[in-house]
Amino acid sequence: MRKRIVILMVIILGISCSDKKKIPKEVLSMEKMEAVLTDILIADALNVERCAKDTSLKLQNENASYFLKIYKDHKTDSSVFNKSYDFYLRRPDMLKEIGDTVIAVLNRKNQQPANLNDSLKKKINGSNVTQTPR
Numbered sequence: 672m673r674k675r676i677v678i679l680m681v682i683i684l685g686i687s688c689s690d691k692k693k694i695p696k697e698v699l700s701m702e703k704m705e706a707v708l709t710d711i712l713i714a715d716a717l718n719v720e721r722c723a724k725d726t727s728l729k730l731q732n733e734n735a736s737y738f739l740k741i742y743k744d745h746k747t748d749s750s751v752f753n754k755s756y757d758f759y760l761r762r763p764d765m766l767k768e769i770g771d772t773v774i775a776v777l778n779r780k781n782q783q784p785a786n787l788n789d790s791l792k793k794k795i796n797g798s799n800v801t802q803t804p805r
Contacts, residue, residue, distance in 0.1 A: 692765070699747060699755040701765060705772045707752060710741045712777065 694700060699707065714737040722728045742748050759766040 695758070697751065697754060698758045699751060701769055703745065703747070704755055704759060705769050705776070707741060707745050707747065708769065709773050709776050710744070711738060712773065713780075714738065714741060 715734055718730055718733040722730045722733060
């Protein structure tokens with residue numbers, strides 16, 4: 672009898688541990704989810720800045736249009752993204768992995784050389800434009 676209980680416990684343990692990392696077909700892979708979330712966070716940050724400068728813009732509307740473009744770029748849609756997000760919310764270990772990767776990617780993007788950012792600012796401000804004589 673004791674032997675049967677041990678065997679049953681091993682089977683139950685094996686079944687409960689086997690599917691922890693399995694991702695259903697209709698859910699974005701962890702890599703794809705990381706890429707989409709990274710783009711969404713960047714778009715949101717840019718939109719927050721734009722909306723602070725131009726009060727006629729509404730953050731929710733701006734984000735909606737950017738998010739649609741992000742979904743299209745990643746060949747997905749909002750329903751698949753939301754289903755995937757719900758899936759990962761129920762798996763905190765996987766969501767933590769995704770979050771750690773997204774943070775690392777955003778930190779790397781933030782650490783880009785200052786001269787690259789400076790050259791972009793010059794182009795935006797027009798300080799690199801030379802005046803032609805009249």
